[in-house]
Amino acid sequence: MEGEEDGRRISKKHVAGFLIPLVPLILILLGFPAASRGESDYRGALSKSLLYFEAQRSGRLPHDQRVAWRGNSGLTDGLEQGVDLVGGYYDAGDNIKFGLPMAFTITMLSWSLVEYRDGVAAAGELKNALEAIKWGTDYFIKAHTRPNVFWAQVAIADTSCDSFGFRWRWTSDHLLLGSGRRW
Secondary structure (H helix, E strand, O other): OOOEEOOEEOOHHHHHHHHOOHHHHHHHHHOOHHHHOOOOOHHHHHHHHHHHHHHOEOEOOOOOOOOOOOOOEOOOOOHHHOOOOOOOEOOOOOOOEEHHHHHHHHHHHHHHHHHHHHHHHHOOOHHHHHHHHHHHHHHHHHHOOEOOEOOOEEEOOOOOOOOOOHHHHOOOOOEEEEOOEEO
16 A cells, blocks of 8 residues: 555655654754855854953953953962962863863964964964964963973862852962862
8 A cells, every 4th residue: 555654554644743843943954054055154263262262361461352351360370389370271161270281272273373374364363373372382381480390280279160250250369289289
């Protein structure tokens, strides 16, 4: 019998019941012509990525900081220990500066410029990318305070992961953490 599959009859009602819920999804997908043609806004993605790094900066922010709602933070990092650990990048929206993830990030940004410098320049982001690399690199130079010493983590004990908005209001010193003890 026509329209039968595995002993069951497939009616127009069943087909309509299956397809009707898909109509909104199809309409939504048709509303995104760039995605359906395979186009991507790489310039916008690059710009927003570098803007994110500016939002993650710790220390005394430059006057040309594009993220205007951010203020200076962590200005006394390392002071209690007699070292200058101001600067660098916070990690993942919290209030901690981790050396290893930051090093990976700066390495990947640097390598990206080695490979794609012309494209980054064509997108008008070369200056911002170089500044992002310099911001992290300057911090690493500070964090290497003497031979065989690298300050790998800076955090506010018990509060560094409170909430996303916590860092923007923080005005106090950070604590330096290492090997499970307060330094």
